[in-house]
Amino acid sequence: MQTQKCKHQWEMVNTNPGFILTEACHKCSQVSTYFSREDNPPFEEYRDGEHFWNVMASAQSVRFDLKCKLCNTLVTFDELSSLLLCTGCKKDCDVYRLMEKYSGKRIWFYVAFGFKPYADKLMLSDEKIKILEDYYNQRRDSTNSSIKIVSFEMIDDPDSCAGEFIIDSSMLLLAPPEKK
Template sequence: MTQCQHAWKMTNAQYGFTVFERCSHCHGVRTYYAAQDTWDEYREGGCTWSIVENAQTLRFDLECEKCQQQVDFKDLMGLMYCTSCMEDCEVECAQKALAPQKTWILAAFGFLPHAPETEISAARLEILTDYFNQRRDTSRSRVKILPFSLIKQVSLCHGELIHDIGMLSPEPFPERKPLF
């Protein structure tokens, strides 16, 4: 049996919000997907969670048009573009190594704080990479999506998370603050 040369398409696309919340006591950060923007502050044990931002987002699955295989990406919070901010960061190393092949590196983020334990598997990131490359004119350049665990120190990373913040704000966002 020959393996399917998958042709991926986006399916089950749902528009909603990535809610970023922070606890004023433990300074922890949590993120989750919500169909509706939420602004309520609430307590949980010793923590008081308040909403930092509602970022418009999209969640989706991929489906192969040929073999109908479906791959779930509901645990993907977003993609971060590597801005080459830490020399010895593995993501930046990959960016440098692949630059001659005109390949741009992105890191896939899951929702916090569970992302590190339940990382999006390499196989699924490969599928995500294939999907975006299939949509692109790959004679010009390619993209490659890596797990965010390769980032040397997330708290120092200046990568650019591709998401929609400040959309709901009545004031223009003069300067976007890092959310974590």
């Protein structure tokens, strides 16, 4: 993706609004998240193999790809669930340690999260994370501050992270139709 010749200038393309749905299996308590472009995703319990999934939550989000304006390289970000602003909630977290290392340099740390269950889903590669970071730094057009994006895999217990997710969790929700 990162060719030697091209100094990529990224732009966001193929933006699609949709919802990140969180489901839980009532048999094994496993939690699954996925992005849906549907207006009517399944709200009724459904069986998938050994799992019985029920929708627990939804939040509006957006899917996108990045394309280089110079060489037309297209990079998809289907593995990205959401970005989180690290607020340094745990002093023993590797992201916090890295943030401390750069303190005073006006570098803001964001964490790229994948979809659950993390062990079963494809995760963003380091190369894609770097491309995402380059894109936002190019878009910021700022010389006095920058952002750094790292993988959630740096966090021991991602579910306990108290940073700020960039998701719309209250403005527009999907909900099951009311029963008449």
